[in-house]
Amino acid sequence: MKIGIDAGGTLIKVVTEMNNERTYKKWLTTEIDQVAEWLSQLDNVDISITGGKAQYLDSLIKHNVKRSIEFDATYKGIQLFLEENDIHLNTYIFSNVGTGTSIHYATTHNQERAGGTGAGGGMIQGLGYLLTQISDYDELVQTALNGNRDKIDLKVKHIYKDDKTPISGDLTAANFGHVLQHINEDFPNSDRLAAVMGIVGETVTTVSIHAARQFKTENVVFIGSSFINNELLKNIVVDYTVLRGLNPYFIENGEFSGALGSIYC
Ligand code: ADP
Incomplete structure (x- = not known):
């Protein structure tokens, strides 16, 4: 099973993928210890973490985790979602309205922060x-x-x-x-x-x-x-x-x- 986690300022977003099936789950960031407890019970999992609370969550669990830069991970996820939804954009701005708002310019190759x-x-x-x-x-x-x-x-x-x-x-x-x-x-x-x-x-x-x-x-x-x-x-x-x-x-x-x-x- 693959688990991708975005541990943000307010919410922890968790995606799991297994046998071509994907599930989505959110936790409050104040529940980060519970997320760590849940992860600690799992074996044979590939865990990837991004987001502002990634370092802290990583420190709470026994697994070796893959860490990635939040902006690049977000871009990669958007590209996958766009493709799966048959939306084809050569260039676009993405606005991530989370706890705060981060704005990026994206092409089919990469993203750069725009403000x-x-x-x-x-x-x-x-x-x-x-x-x-x-x-x-x-x-x-x-x-x-x-x-x-x-x-x-x-x-x-x-x-x-x-x-x-x-x-x-x-x-x-x-x-x-x-x-x-x-x-x-x-x-x-x-x-x-x-x-x-x-x-x-x-x-x-x-x-x-x-x-x-x-x-x-x-x-x-x-x-x-x-x-x-x-x-x-x-x-x-x-x-x-x-x-x-x-x-x-x-x-x-x-x-x-x-x-x-x-x-x-
Ligand atoms: P971050 O990655 O910074 O945590 P999110 O994209 O998860 O950002 O967005 C956080 C925002 O989502 C909150 O500030 C709030 O406005 C909204 N939100 C949506 N659902 C909830 C929820 N169940 N509890 C708290 N905030 C929520």
């Missing part, structure tokens, strides 16, 4: 908690689904009112910039969390679009567990990417790219 932003899944959880006291991930993303950003985010058309806008009036002019104009109104948790998805989704997309322009590609592949059960974030990213004239791609199990790729690096 990143601290806006990502960690911001969704942390800022989301500060604004609503909700710490449960599923509750957070479900609550956001019913939210409305109108009273929180200032759009270009709000500034220009009846005047002609120089850019699309529906673009966000200032995330959270509309709040003080509704100071005597209520801001339900759903609205607050929708606005959190807004700032994260728009920031991630903006940085990705700039990278795509810099490297002259029209394709952006979005991966990372921040999209799990988070339809709102996905919609914001898709709409904004399309609005800017680029092609967004999501791949099933894309958040396991690093774990899968580590097996094949």
Whole structure:
């Protein structure tokens, strides 16, 4: 059995492959000792580990493990997923929206890092908690689904009112910039969390679009567990990417790219 592990800042992604069958499993990074215990019970396994917590996990287990560079493992995994899904891209940007967001330019041969932003899944959880006291991930993303950003985010058309806008009036002019104009109104948790998805989704997309322009590609592949059960974030990213004239791609199990790729690096 082959086991590929991406031990990240928030989640540990585990891919196992045996007899042409693949399974996917996630653990919280706070459960890293349990993952080590599980691995320690296994014999005749090839273990590959990548990610920020790879060194620590390696130190907890008896096996000889193969270690790989996270960015290369992620690229390798994405290439495999794209091929399996019959998606053929000569060049693309991939945006890995994990705890933080890392952005890369990829060709059919290799990847190079193109940038990143601290806006990502960690911001969704942390800022989301500060604004609503909700710490449960599923509750957070479900609550956001019913939210409305109108009273929180200032759009270009709000500034220009009846005047002609120089850019699309529906673009966000200032995330959270509309709040003080509704100071005597209520801001339900759903609205607050929708606005959190807004700032994260728009920031991630903006940085990705700039990278795509810099490297002259029209394709952006979005991966990372921040999209799990988070339809709102996905919609914001898709709409904004399309609005800017680029092609967004999501791949099933894309958040396991690093774990899968580590097996094949
Ligand atoms: P990392 O490799 O940095 O751990 P991931 O790609 O695994 O990054 O994404 C982590 C993000 O995924 C979290 O910040 C959170 O927004 C989101 N997430 C999805 N499912 C969960 C979950 N069950 N528990 C906590 N966070 C989750």
